[in-house]
Amino acid sequence: MSLLPWTIYLSLAGALLALAGGRRSAGTARWVALLTAAGAWILTLLAATRFVPGPGLQTLVDASWIPSMGVRYHLAADGISLTLLVLTGIAATAGVLFSWNIEERTGEFFALFLVLVAGVYGVFLSADALVLFIFYEVAIVPKYFLIANWGSTNREYGAMKLALYSFAGSSMVLAGLLWAYAVGGGHGFGFADLAQATAGLSRHQQIAVFALVFFGFATLAGIFPLHTWAPTGHVAAPTAASMLLAGVVMKLGAYGCLRVALPLSPVGFAYWQAPIAWLAVVGIVYAGLVALMQEDLKFVIGYSSVSHMGFVLLGLAAANLQAVSGAVLQMFSHGVIAGLLFAVVGRMVYDRTHTRKLADLRAMPLYRLLPFAAAVFVVAGVASMGLPGFSGFPAELTILIGAWKRDPAWAAVAALGVLVAAAFTLRAIQLGFFGSKETAQQPAPVGAADHPLQFEPVSAAEKIGALLLIGATVLIGLRPDLLLDWINPALQSPLLQAALKAGTP
Amino acid sequence: MSSIPVLSLVIFVPWIGALVLASLPRLGERASRVLALAFSLSTIALAIACLGSFECASTGYQFVERHNWIGALNVHYHLGLDGLSLLLVLLTGLLSPASLLASWRRVRDPRFFGLLFLLLQGAALGVFLALDFFHWFIFWELSLIPAYFLIKLWGGSGAARAAYQFVIYTIGGSAFLLLGFVAIFAATGTLDFVQLASLGADGTLGARLATLGSFWPQAVFLGVFLGFAVKVPLFPFHTWLPPAYAEAPTGVSMFLTGVMSKMGVYGFLRLLWPLFPGPLHAAAVPLLWFALGGAVLGAFAAMRQTDLKRMIAYSSVNHVSYCLLALFAVSAATGRSGLTSEAAAAALSGALLQMFNHGLSAGALFYCAGVLETRAGGRRGLGDFGGVQSAAPVFAGLCGIAMFSSLGLPGLNGFIGEFLIFRGVWGLVPWAAAVACLGLFATAFFLLTFWQRVFHGPRAGAAAGEFADLAGLDLAVLCPPVALMFILGVLPQILTRLFNPLITMWANHLSLP
Amino acid sequence: MNPDYSGLFAALGPETALVLGALAVLGLDLSVFRSRTRADRLRLALSVAALAVLAAGASVWLGPRGPIYGGVLILDPLAVATRLGVLVLTLLTLGVTRAAAELRQPAEYVAVMLFAATGLMLMAAAQQLLLVFLALELASLSLYVIAGFDHSRRDSAEAALKYFLFGGMAAAFLLFGFSLIYGVTGSIELPRIAAYISLQGADPLLLVALVMVLVAFGFKVAAAPFHLWAPDVYQGAPASSAALIASASKLAGFTLFTRLLWPGFGAAAGNVASLTGEPGWLPVVAVIAALSLLLGNFAALAQSSLRRLLAYSAIAHAGALLLGVMAFGKSGPAPLFYYASTYGLATVGAFGVITAMEAGGRCEEITDLAGLHRRSPLLAACLAVFILSLAGIPPLAGFFGKFAVFSAALRLGGVAGPAGWLAILAIALSTVALYYYLIVLKQALVASPAADARPIRVPRVAALTLAAAAVLIVWFGLFPSQLIGLF
Secondary structure: OOHHHHHHHHHHHHHHHHHHHHOOHHHHHHHHHHHHHHHHHHHHHHHHOOOOOOOOOOEEEEEEEEEEHHHHHHEEOOOOHHHHHHHHHHHHHHHHHHEEEEEEOOOHHHHHHHHHHHHHHHHHOOOOOHHHHHHHHHHHHHHHHHHHHHHHOOOHHHHHHHHHHHHHHHHHHHHHHHHHHHHOOOOOOEHHHHHHHHOOHHHHHHHHHHHHHHHHHHHHHHOOOOOOHHHHHHHHHHHHHHHHHHHHHHHHHHHHHHHHHHHOOOOHHHHHHHHHHHHHHHHHHHHHHHHHHHOOOHHHHHHHHHHHHHHHHHHHHHHHHHHHHHHHHHHHHHHHHHHHHHHHHHHHHHHHHHHOEHHHHHHOHHHHHHHHHHHHHHHHHHHHHHHOOHHHHHHHHHHHHHHHHHOHHHHHHHHHHHHHHHHHHHHHHHHHHHHOOOOOOOOOOOOOOOOOOOOOOOHHHOOOOOHHHHHHHHHHHHHHHHHHHHHHHHHOHHHHHHHHOOOOO | OOOOOHHHHHHHHHHHHHHHHHOOOOHHHHHHHHHHHHHHHHHHHHHHHHHHOOOOOOOOOOEEEEEEEEHOOOOOOOOEHHHHHHHHHHHHHHHHHHHHHHOOOOOOOOHHHHHHHHHHHHHHHHHEEEEHHHHHHHHHOOOOHHHHHHHHHHHOOOHHHHHHHHHHHHHHHHHHHHHHHHHHHHHHHHOHHHHHHHHOOOOHHHHHHHHHOOHHHHHHHHHHHHHHHHHHOOOOOOOOOHHHHHHHHHHHHHHHHHHHHHHHHHHHHHHHHHOOHHHHHHHHHHHHHEEEHHHHHHHHHHHOOOOOHHHHHHHHHHHHHHHHHHHHHHHOOOOOOOOOOOHHHHHHHHHHHHHHHHHHHHHHHHHHHHHHHHOOOOOEEHHEEEEEHHHHHHHHHHHHHHHHHHHHOOHHHHHHHHHHHHHHHHHHHHHHHHHHHHHHHHHHHHHHHHHHHHOOOEEEEEEHHOOOOOHHHHHHHHHHHHHHHHHHHHOOOOHHHHHHHHHHHHHHOOOOO | OOHHHHHHHHOOOOHHHHHHHHHHHHHHHHHHHHHOOOHOOOHHHHHHHHHHHHHHHHHHHHOOEEOOOOOEEEOHHHHHHHHHHHHHHHHHHHHHHOOOOOOOOHHHHHHHHHHHHHHHHHHEOOHHHHHHHHHHHHHHHHHHHHOOOOOOOHHHHHHHHHHHHHHHHHHHHHHHHHHHHHHHHHOOEHHHHHHHHHHHHHHHHHHHHHHHHHHHHHHHHOOOOOOHHHHHHHHHOOOHHHHHOHHHHHHHHHHHHHHHHHHHHHHHHHOOOOOOOOOOOHHHHHHHHHHHHHHHHHHHHHHOOOOHHHHHHHHHHHHHHHHHHHHHHOOOHHHHHHHHHHHHHHHHHHHHHHHHHHOOOOOEEEHHHHOOOHOOOHHHHHHHHHHHHOOOOOHHHHHHHHHHHHHHHOOOOOOHHHHHHHHHHHHHHHHHHHHHHHHHHHHHOOOOOOOOOOOOOHHHHHHHHHHHHHHHHHHHHHOOOHHHHHO
């Protein structure tokens, strides 16, 4: 377990090495990046094998940093952190594999990518709210440059919107945290310290502080109606960045909500619980409906990410053991599935066809030209629909159970979202991959080389990446207890229990 | 109970077959077909093996496998076999190879086709054998994906839309089903069918659901009901069926009508009825009308079709509605004084028999329609044929038997099921039986029309030119079901002995909590 | 009072070193280096000046502490830290001047810079009104001169003139205010003034004097509404001059005026922790801070000139620094000093990059930065560090500066009063600031170079200086206690 902080340091070191390696050749940079990402992932897996689930964070590093302000460099992990750390490892490794074909400024690309990964690892490992905030902000700048430099549609606008929304969200968080910290006497930024400090505020102030911190984090999680940066930004981003952004970085917001916001003020949480839940379910359905109308395949997936994150937020809002554990499971599940979807659309399809318009793709059709991509997209699509057998199902099931216990109306509307998800996913599959040149009167043999368009075959790197992600989603779909056994004990910690109790009438 | 996990083998051997086919991308066409058929035949082989050691007299589950799986959700890997499931497993085992043979040389890319079909077969078997919601629902939903692709990629001109509609409707129903079970789990903490059945019987389930509000037991019932109603399909949720069955390739239509519709009925019998006896009873009268609507209107709609496959599709709606008619009648009559368990037993055994028999007859009929379509070069209208009997007497003979079985002619298997249903329903809810007779007349009418227009009279249309009689392959597909039609018509106890104790137990324990 | 000349001499060691250094620069240039090329003369002048600065630094480090010469000077931790800070910033400015385009009189330029540094050093330690004025004027006059040093551009002369006119007027206000203070309190020493006010309370005349002091303060640190000189001066002056003006002068200015206000006028401070509180100069400072934050941030959005953008951002930062001033009473000098010094580092760096770029072409508009990552990766990387520090992105020092100041302001009384509201406003505006900072970085790191752009050669000394500034920013960002712990 004590190896875990090395995920951060290793990623940072890898970033520097990749930058230097990029001067020599693009290949050096790629391999450095791959080794770093895989190495960090292996560290998380090693820690996982030795992990003993239990309540409360297990401290990894605790050093005094700014004594006069009570800030400590405090890293710790529990089952929830570990789940997300493993997810980061998977997503980062897959992201590197799917970026194998980047030729321009390769060293800088992977350097920025690895700095982003380091920031993400840092957030999941932080046990001090300020340290968490710092790692959170460290991740913002690489995001901007990854999208602005290597992105596609509308990249400068998308990058700026994403960066500004993220920063605005984190500013709200900073305001709330500083408020609580200052009024509480400035003892420190540990989660328990802040909770204690907030408890001393008046009821209205607690409601305000909670709102600042929660909605600040929730912006990054894509809560309706502060979600508009997500589809634009993710569509603009290059494939690996989209995978990481939609897959992991959005989870930073949800994690912040869970780890920092919820325990901060049970009073505030009790006040905001219903509005948050309703915003979440509205987001699920609304984003799904918007996805149904999209003409660009990547936008469909961008909106589907917002819809899935709505489930996470619903789980957090419902605030019982089932719902929250489901939310964490959904964080993991969606991280893998979103990665898979973006990988197919961005790397396998767009890099070859140079179009993402459903109208164009329909005429190809892709299941004959890129059968592997079609198969992977079908798997990813049905996993995204929440089809049983894949990780989305136990996650959504658990969230629905938890939400039902708190207020059946929430669960009912969310279940509508499941239906809408099926509709837009099937539409995307049908139009994107299984269209036909005209109504197929004489279906030619599948896979025939009679089509004038030829695409380069799917590379080994892409295949490995895809299988990695598919394996993860199937494994957790059939054995969700592997993760639930980590998550459920972690939810027994006193801080989280206080938050859960606040949300249960 | 032997140490071999027979039921797991039943489910997963077809899936292993699919995996084998997937991992051999360059397998030749002939080899693919043979491999797929071999794996598909495993089901009937294993089922017959089970038959040997199946104790008909016991009403509990046999060959049970139960292992801990997901502790946090109290989910267990639970499989079990009783009379009802065994019946359906046998049906699946019979129809699947038939469907594959029906597609023997008629589909392109048989490797992919076989792969998808085996996935579908395994999923269907899983639905019939699983006894815990988690993996039951996995199988239930997973069956949709192969079905979707089978319809879309090998179907007719409207296949894409039909497939899409089929999946969306079914997933829509499943979403409600899921929500219903979410509520059930939230209220009871278990997803195990056996436990839930006992909770439903003594009223605990209803009471627990009602703690959130007194309308919730009804609402949850409605959700679960919708999930199954769409699958069967029960009128008025049936609109996806005619396009899907008509556009699908022949083999797939056979499987859809024979097996997949029974998944819905199975759901009613295994889940909806045991878990919600009270709400079902309360809703029984409207549901009776739905079932009657399906039976009568389905038959009348079939009458008006000119596309042969659509005709048989609507006829399927009609036949399956009889099964549900029986169930709803039993539920409607529950708790009434003077109820005889005899009538209930008759209705229920009729329903089960009808399930099996309809599978056989509808499957055979779809195959015949497929033969006609192939011989006619893609046309399958009622007016495209004439006098086929003189061109292909063997074919006419076998097809005729299938038709009369579907009609319910005494001496063939279809009669027993329908007779028992009517007898039972008459003893429970007489007016429903009276109305259902209309369906019988309509069915007779259109089937005889089919017979007369297509087979009788001077050779016309496609039969005017060359019209080959049945080849060996066709015989291989049609003969087993037809033979069974005869055998079961005369000796229905071959089947009924499997589930009679179960039915008797059900009929004797009709009560409202 | 017993004049302790030896103590005074020891305390003024740094100033002596700097003056001697300036004279040496001038003398050597007139005599020995006369025949060398202008570039050589610049180099040599800078070397001598650097030595002088280092000597001054050693003198500060080893010099005495506490009140000097009967309280005329005070070498408390704030003063010592400011003096060291000014010296570091001056050293860095000298380093980047190495890359400056041809200066016509390099030795004079460097010498005047050293004089300015002397004045700033004195400003940091002055505790007596006359000395305050003297130091301020010494520094200001020197800065006016170097602002107008570029004879090839009219902007430079305009900048110098504007700076001089505004500065002169501010000095007049200050002097008048001081005379009023003397008239009312009878003393020119800050401790005595403070004692008088705490005993007698605030006199109306004293309030007038306060207002005048605040006007001068606002001018010096370029806070709205006294900021009008800043955009033109930042744009017109030679880049290296602007570096010094923006960094060291601001640091020393804040120290000087904070010392005037708090230890001097502290008793008349008033209360910004809540809305109900005694009136005093704090609410006025709060208003100035709010105006600066709003004006600075929103005006910067509209800029297309890089230097003017930096000027307006300086105004915004001044607003935030004023929060540190407001919190000084309760939290001490640490937040203010940390923020001002790291802000100075970043600004020196930013202007240093501009200096280096101007040697290879023009650098007026933001779009002139296009493709910097290709033209000079070093400059691009350093610029990224400086701009991100200005934007307040952790783990760079700029973030901790803001963090320290905001938490100090919030500690005054939570969000019950203007101090807290200002902190929240400043946090909110930092998102606006990020936008325009990212625009700059977008040009430098994302955009492709213009068709006629050539690679930029940066002299080694300048490159080292910029790298050192960047490293310091990162270092103090990772280990803020190094600076905060000084107090």
